[in-house]
Structures are given as structure tokens and as C-alpha cells.
Amino acid sequence: MIKLSELHLGVLTALGGIALLLASAHFGPLPGQAYGAGTMPRLIGWCSILLGGFMIATSLKHLPDMLKPHLSDWVRTPRLALAALATLAVIVFYILFSETLGFIPVSFVGLVAMMLVLRTRPLTAILASAVTTLVVYYGFSRLLMVPLPRSEFLSFLG
């Protein structure tokens, strides 16, 4: 991931503040009052602009160093970058497929895949994923009555 300098963060904060001011421009006040839904977002917007401005001003002294963003060490290591991607991919995979395939297969496949990417031994990955999936499934769906997504072809499990 990109590590931003004080200057970059200052610019981003100030831009965020401007965006917030623009986005909250249409919020009307309470009837008969000067304040309403727009008051707080506008205050946050102004504070962001002031803070961003302060950060930009204080970082101008170190300008050459501040201009270049740095990459985190893990981004340059393919194995670790893949691990980060796998973590996010498991969540996205669950969001996209759990409703149609059901909790058990999606959880099991997601866990095995992530463990393999993180270099767990295949047999350990399969066993640990199976145990985790079943513990989570029975714990949440049976004990806590959470309606976890269910698939028809694995309905015999619960």
C-alpha cells in the first residue's frame, strides 16, 4: 500500500473538506432556525480544509522528500501482496456466492484457498477449514439462530 507523506495527506484532507462542503450545500436548516442537517457536515468540511492547509504549509519546508509517495515493503514482495489480495478476495467471494451456493461450500473453499495462498500445508488447510466451517455454521446457525445462507444440495447438514 502507498505510504503518504504529510503533504499528500494534507492535500487529501483539504480536498475531502471541499467535497464535503459541496455535498452538504443542499441540506436545509430546521424550520425557523439557522441550523440543521448541513451544520455538522459543513463544520467537518471547514475543519478538514483548515487541517489540510496547515499540513500543507508545515510540510512545504521539506518539499522534495514530501512529493514522492513510498510503497510499503509488502507491496514489493509478491507472496505478501498476494496474501493481502487473497484476504480481500475471500470476503468478495463470500459476498458474491454465498447466497447462491450456501455458507458451507463458500466458507470451506474460501478458507482452503486463503490458507494455501498463505502457505499452510494442504492437509492442514483442508482439515482446519472443515472444522472452522462446521464450528461457525453450527455455532451461528443452530445456537445463535442466525440464518446463514443455505444451499439445497448440502441441506442434509442442517
Added chain:
Amino acid sequence: MLIFEQAAGLVFQPYVLMVILASAAFGMLVGAIPGLTATMATALLVPMTFFMDPVPAIAAIVTATAMAIFAGDIPAALLRMPGTPANAAYVEDAYRMTQSGRGDEALGAALVFSAIGGLFGAVVLMTVSPTLAEIALKFSSEEYFWLVLLGLSCAVFVNPGSPTRGLISLLIGLFVATIGMENPSGEPRFSFGNLELMAGIQFIPAMIGLFAVSEVLRTVTATSPRQKIPRSDGGGIFRSQWKNLKQYPVQTVRGSVTGTALGILPGAGADIAAWISYAISKRFSKQKAKFGTGHVEGLVEAGASNNSAVSGAWIPALVFGIPGDSITAIVIGVLYIKGINPGPTIFINDPQTVYAIFMVFILANLIMLPLGWLAIRGARPLLSIPPSTLMPMILMFCIVGSFAIANSMAGIVMMLVFGIIGFFMEENDIPIAPAILGMVLGPMLEQNFITSMIKGDGSVLHFFERPIAAGLGVFTILIWLFPLLMLILRRRSKATVAA
């Protein structure tokens, strides 16, 4: 007396006691795993507490938090990896004690003095809260406005990192709190027509994302390899503690008092308390040079301090509804979900629940001793589980936990988004705690600000018209001016040196 009996009836039930035991084990597990914080234990526990009555739900959180903070000392002593940030202050001493064959003494000191600190904080919580609540009943929107602003200010300026980054975090939290229809005019804000967003950001999935998912990402991208665990040195963990207690009574009391006081301060928590207590211990020690070389003195004081801060943080949470740290910020969310409004009226409307919480604190710190002993004995196999197997398991708990809050995929999407935000913030040294406090206190700040402005007809001076409000206001402004003052003084001294 009747209230006390009712409270005891709420706590001493087989179900509640079982919940306390189970959450103690859970807290131990999370705390003992390096990188997983007490806040993460709380965030992961919340989906479970969703299905419990208020007392077992709070009992689960109180117990798990106290246990997690102690258990964080186990990897600190064995692997030089503090289990939670609250254990980082004295990690060097604990680890060096293990290396020199005094590992059991180090872990015993961490356990015993954590329990003492926790009990001290619980007694202060029990005695101070009702009196403070009586005073707080007289508070109006102006006092609450300043109190909230004071809490947010402390979160920014007490943090060890840069105040500007703390402020960015706070502004992010305050912005997130504005999303949805919960505002003075009930107008949808920043929801883009999305029904889920109109109801506001779901607090618990956001919490799980910011703390747990970001931590999973941080762990799987860590570049440093894991260390091997040294064998037990065979000494009993309680053997030297009586001697330590007799040798360091002042340090024990001072650590407990400092921790409780810092816990009460909104925005500060166990992490900061441990660092400050360790520094105080070193400053007043007769053996300053021994600190950091495997000396137990700092461990005694900071160990008592971090756990007493956990109890202290509940005082502003219960009395004013203002969290003392990120854990109580989550707790306040849980209390609201349970239909309990934290604040002075809770002592009138629901006193049995309040006294039940007090009892839980005492109970949690007492059972910490036998359970802690078990945890120390069982920690070695647990610490051998590689993160490559453990992190995916935790991730699955996060996913299901976020789904369980509203039985909707929107919770998981929010968790994902906040997980990425949390990871980005951590990578850029932006602290997460101010954002959490901003999210929790944002609506309270907005409501009290607008009410006060309407009452005062737009006059800012109205915020200083009542004596307590004026005092709180001046104190808050001084906190904001302090960094500026320091900057001017530093520049002036530099100019003098240059001249």
C-alpha cells in the same frame, strides 16, 4: 439492599457464570495471539452478545477485555511480541526475564498485578460512579457538548502519534457518523438513495472491519519471521509475587491510581496508561538502569496500570455515556442496541444492571487468577498455531459476525470497506481510536451543539454561561492550545540557541 440482591440475582445465574467463563477463555485466546488486541476481542464478541440479555452481554465483554489485556503478556514474555498494545510498554523486561530463566516470575507478576489493578479500578468504579452520576443529572446540553469535545480532544492529543494524523482520524469518524437520517432534521445525508445507508453506518461491522480485518491484513503482510517459544523454567508463577508485592507496594498503588485516572479520561485507555506508568516507574525508581534489562519493577506498575484503566474507562461511559476508550465505545453501542441508555439516568432507571456490571468487574478480576494460571500453562501450544492457518479462521468469524448483526450482506460490505480504510490508516500511522470515538460521539456532539446554539440564539458565549460548562470549555480549549504553545516555546528556544 434490594437493588444489590437483584443485581446479584442477575449475575449469579448458571447461564451468566457460564458466559463469563467462556468469554474469559475467549479473551485469553485472543489476547495471547500476538497482534490481536483486546478491542478486537470485544469487536468479535459483539455479534455473540447481540443474542444475549444485557447483563450476560456486558459480562462477556468485561471479562474478555480484562483477560485479553493480561493474556497479551504471555507472547510478550515468551516471544517478545506484545499480545495487545497495552503490553508493549514492558515487553523488553518481560522477555529478558524469560531469557534469563525467570519467565514464570514475569508471567506471574503480569497476572497478579493485572488482577490487583483491575480490582482497584473496579472499586473506584463502584464508589465514584454513583456520586458523579448525581452531579451529571444537573448537566445540560452545554456541559455535554464540552464533555464530548473534551473526550474527542483527548483522543487526538493524548495519542502517542502525530496530532495532525489523530485529527484526520477524528474527522473521518465524525464524517461517518453524519451518514444516514439520524440528524436534527431527519434529512438523509450522504446515503445516495441507498436504504442501508439511510439507516446510518452499521457500527459493529464497521468496528470489526477497522480492528479485526485490518489486523488480519496487517498480519498476513508482515515481513518479520516468527520466533521460537522458549521452554518453561519450571518455577511456580505465584511463588515470587508476595515478595514483589512487599517490595513494590508504592509502585502497585501508583500504577493502579494512574491507570484508573487515565482510564477515566475520555479518549485515553489501557495502552497509554501502561506507557505512562512504565515511564513514571522508571523516573522514580532507585534502579533506573535496570529498566529494559529484565527488571520486574516496571512490569508490576504498568501491569497494574493497564488493567485498572479498563475499569476506569467505564466511569465516563456509564455516567455520561462518553466512552473512556475504544472498548467502551463499542460497549456503548451494545448498550444502545440492548435498549439501555448509558448516562446518569441509568443509575435511576436501571440500577440493578449497573450494580450487576460492578459485580461482574470484581468477578472477572478474581477468576483471572486461576484462569490466567491455566492460560500460561496452555499458551505454548496456542502460540505455535501459525498465522497462515489462524488468520483465515479469524476472517471467517469476522464475515459471519458482520452478517449476523442485521442478517444482511450489507454488513459484510461495510466490514470490507472499513477493513480497507483501517488498513490504509494503520499503514499511514493514522490512529484508529479517534475515528471510533468520532463515530460514537458524533451524533451526541451534533445534537448537543445544535440544541445549545438554538438555546443561545446563535451566541457562542452561551457555551460559557453555566459554571461547569465554562470550566470544561476552558479546559478543552487549553488542550487544543497546548500543542501550539509547545511549538512556540520550541521555536523560541531554538532561536535563543541560534543567537
